[in-house]
Amino acid sequence: MDERRARPFADRVERRRRTTVRRLAPEQRVRTFDEVTLPYSPADARREAARCIQCARPYCEAGCPAGSPIRTWIRLVARGDLIGAYRALRAASNLPAICGRVCALERQCEGACVMGRKGEPIAIGMLERFVADDAISRGLSAVRRPSSGRRVAVIGSGPAGLTAAGDLAELGHEVTIFEALPVLGGILAWGIPRFRLPRHALEAELARLAGMEVLLQPGTHVNIDSGLTALFRAGFRAVVLCVGAGRARALGIPGEGLPGAYEARDFLMHASRGTAWRATPAALPAPGARVAVVGGGDTALDVARTAVRLGAREALIIYRRTEAEMPARADERARTWEEAVVLRESTVPLAVVGDARGRVIALECLRTVPGPRDATGRPRPVAVPASRFRLPVDAVVNATGFLPDPWIARLGVPVNADGTVCADAEGRTSRAAIFAAGDVVRGPDRVVTAIADAKRAAAVTHEHLARPAL
Ligand SMILES: Cc1cc2nc3c(=O)[nH]c(=O)nc-3n(C[C@H](O)[C@H](O)[C@H](O)COP(=O)(O)OP(=O)(O)OC[C@H]3O[C@@H](n4cnc5c(N)ncnc54)[C@H](O)[C@@H]3O)c2cc1C
Structure with missing residues (x-):
């Protein structure tokens, strides 16, 4: 084949592969809390953006719960216009450096990318974080309209609260964030x-909010019944509730209260700060401990990988179904197994076993097999008779999920059976x-959906604030 005919074919094949994503080697990463996935260089980002074929119908955008104008900002990256790309990105998400890192890309934008049909999808997450990190390094703009003189309280400072606060502050309202x-x-x-x-992404957004004179009040728990009335009496014209779903779902098995049996939230809080923020039953497991983590979602993986970095001798994930049914992202699962975390699939815990002094020494379990499909469409795990066995462990972490706090019922608005607040599509x-x-x-969902919801809630809160006070 002559050179001219061979080249386009080689280009097409080349275009099917995404620009290599580099990561810390497993043996290096388990010794630090440094970010595992390394950033694209400017040349990498431009090369990857140039792979995008700019579809007439961008399926990737339909795959993004926040409706990010992906085709547009990728085109701008390919042209080297990173400021323009960032402006386009920000229209849909206030936290693009975070979405680019934690979104379930393979089920959202990247999963819908047509390049994925014959090769690898565009690395949209890598490009998003590249553009956002570049903007952070230049300093995020904190421009707001002239003050409306209207005060609004945002309760909770997760992605929903930060987004609602940011949008309302840009519109000129006087925003206070209360965070417990x-x-x-x-x-x-x-x-x-x-x-x-x-x-750094979180800190940059907090600095931007402070630059727009948003009052940040950490360490302030608002009582949902009396506290809200007090806020209105104090002159707040609206409240945006962004309090998340922070109550752990109990395992409901004997021994759950033993020292050495943790809730994922307490475990991760301890680990992220090295200190207790709440009364917790015990300090973190000692280095060298064998840690069993019950659950199959992002939280279970995060706990197990954190345990490894804290020096656990062994970290096991106990999951009642098989790996194929785990809600955790495939990409993060691959990283987790590379770090020598072991999956015990088709296993349910029956009891946390303590010694005479009450210290955890084992997790008693039962084997399961896949049964008929349940409401989630996944095979229901069915217990195998007489399959009880004991795993010797020193700590057990419950990472089976979260529910909204029960006090939310005192809000005086209808609450669903699972404890979530009834609100319309706009909040x-x-x-x-x-x-x-x-x-x-x-209920427990994702960062990008919290951001998208909060943008809609901020828009209707703004409409409410624009009306004259009664
Ligand atoms: C360990 C873990 C890993 C996860 N990984 C991912 C991931 O990789 N990708 C992804 O998309 N999603 C992930 N999620 C889910 C995602 O983090 C959540 O869906 C998202 O944070 C929800 O945002 P939110 O703002 O609604 O609530 P939250 O982030 O929970 O924030 C709510 C805030 O409100 C505060 N608060 C509660 N009550 C009060 C009160 N009365 N007064 C004042 N403050 C109050 C709380 O202290 C909290 O800070 C993960 C969740 C966990 C637990």
Whole structure:
């Protein structure tokens, strides 16, 4: 074949492969909390953006819950216009450096990318974080309209609260964020570990909010019944509830209260700060411990990988179904197994076993097999008779999921059976001037959906604030 005919073919084949994503080697990463996935260089980013074929119908955009104008900003990256790309990105998400790192890309934008049909999809997440990190390094703009003189309280500082606060502040409202914990950021601060989400993106957004005179009040728990009335009396014209879903779902097995049996939230909080933010039953497991983590989602993986970095001798994930049914992202699962975390699939815990002094010494379990499909469409795990066995472990962490706090029922608005607040698609509750967004409405979900909800809730809160006071 002559050179001219061979080249386009080689280009097409080349275009099917994404620009290599580099990561810290497993043996290096398990000794630090440094970010595992390394950034694209400017040349890498441009090369990857140039792979995008700029579809007439961008399926990737339909795959993004926040409706990011992906085709547009990728075109701008390919042209080298990073500031323009960032402006386009920001239209859909206030936290693109975070979305680029933690979104379930393979089920969202990248999963819908047509390049994935005959090769590898465009590395949209890598490009998103590249553009956002570049903007952070230049300093994020904190421009707001002239003050409206209207005060609004945002309760909770997770991705929903930060987004609602940012949008309302840009519109000129006087925003205060009340956060129960001593740190701001919700799960972005205490939950998702730094090796997946370095803190600079969160810190940059907090600095931007402070630059728009948003009052940040960490360590301030608002009582949902009396506290809200007090806020309105104090002159707040609207409240946006972004309190998440922070109550652990109990395992409901004997021994759950033993020292050495943890809730994922307490474990991750301890690990992220090295200190207790809440009364917790015990300090973190000692280095050399064998740690069993019960669950199959992002949280279980994060706990197990954190345990490894804290020096666990062994970290096991106990999951009642098979790996194919795990809700955790495939990409993060691959990283987790590389770090020598062991999956015990088709296994349910029956009891946390303690010794005479009450210290955890084992997790008693039962084997399961896949049964008929349940409401989630996945095979229901069915217990295998007489399959009890004991895993010798020193600590057990419950990472089976979260629910909204029960006090939310005192809000005086209808609450669903699972404890989530009833709100319409824009975040209006049945109480005038009270709006809600994020996990408190959806139940435990994702960062990008919390952001998208909060943008809609901020828009209707703005409409409410624009009306004359009664
Ligand atoms: C360990 C872990 C890993 C995860 N990994 C991912 C991931 O990789 N990708 C992804 O998309 N999603 C992930 N998620 C889910 C995601 O983090 C959540 O869906 C998202 O943070 C929800 O945002 P939110 O703002 O609604 O709530 P949160 O982030 O939970 O924030 C709510 C905040 O409200 C505060 N608050 C509660 N009550 C009060 C009160 N009365 N007064 C004042 N403050 C109050 C809380 O302290 C908290 O800071 C993960 C979740 C966990 C737990």
